[in-house]
Amino acid sequence: MRQRGLAISEEVPFQITYKGQNVGRYIADIVVENTVVVELKTVEALQSTHFSQVVNYLRASSLPIGLLFNFAKPKLEFRRVLL
Numbered sequence: 001m002r003q004r005g006l007a008i009s010e011e012v013p014f015q016i017t018y019k020g021q022n023v024g025r026y027i028a029d030i031v032v033e034n035t036v037v038v039e040l041k042t043v044e045a046l047q048s049t050h051f052s053q054v055v056n057y058l059r060a061s062s063l064p065i066g067l068l069f070n071f072a073k074p075k076l077e078f079r080r081v082l083l
Contacts, residue, residue, distance in 0.1 A: 007033050014060035028057050036065045042072040046079065054081040 001008050012031045016024045030038035037057045041050060046068060054066035058081065066081035 041070045
């Protein structure tokens with residue numbers, strides 16, 4: 001992605017707030033162009049918890065698009081996640 005001129009950030013923290021209080025943080029694997037959250041997995045099958053994780057990252061970051069990649073299959077498995 002960098003070779004194509006895209007701005008990439010790795011292990012990006014997002015603060016989690018509840019009723020105005022900082023209660024923790026999420027760490028996204030990659031953020032592309034401050035627009036897309038990319039989560040990388042190596043699991044037998046993507047589960048609903050993986051999708052929920054990306055949705056939580058999107059809510060915490062206010063970014064519009066998430067991509068979930070699973071590298072454990074012979075063919076790359078990926079899903080787009082939108083809020």
